[in-house]
Amino acid sequence: MRISFYGRLVDVFGRNLELDLAAPCSIGELRERLQAMRSDQGLGDVRVRACVNGVLVSNSHVVRDGDAIEFLAPVSGG
């Protein structure tokens, strides 16, 4: 699946990341897995929001292969 990042998360993970997901997992589990890959705690910030298929979701939301997943760093405003 493709995961996209916004704001300062791009500095850590790049704009997009391809990840093979063997089985469905929650957004919370996905955050932990990504953090372990980069040894970075940025995704643990409660202000980092997750968006799946265009809708903001909580950590308990379960994602499956084929979902469009985005992690949004805290916004700067306009």
Next chain:
Amino acid sequence: MAFTARLEPDSLSVERETAALADAGSGAGAIVSFVGLARPSSETGEQVDQLVLEAHPSLTQRSLNEIAAAAVQRFAVMAVHVAHRSGAVAAGEPIVFAGAAAQHRRQAFDAVDFLMDHLKTDAIFWKREEGSKASRWIEPSAADRASRERW
């Protein structure tokens, strides 16, 4: 009452936006507009060559719509007009145009003040100041958050 809330990826013409607002607010007794510019230096005094505004493909437009709609609902205005840059904005160039037309000046002033206080904290953008030495992500300041809480 309708509003305009537009994301502008290329360039923002203050004259064009002002004319569009005047058209939308035809018959108004007051038109107020605000133009925000990219500052040439950071809060710590370093030179900034450009400000890069990263937008989300759907959420950014939605946030602009929500802020403009809230201003329409709250104030007795005839027109609300927001145009916001995304992408790289050179220092000194306009980032945002926010305007309102109303029968009387107070409603137009207040609507634009409200628009800017909400755009500064709630609009979905990620901003990065870029200079010759470094680049830096920026977040709303405590003053920005306090301004938003006034409403």
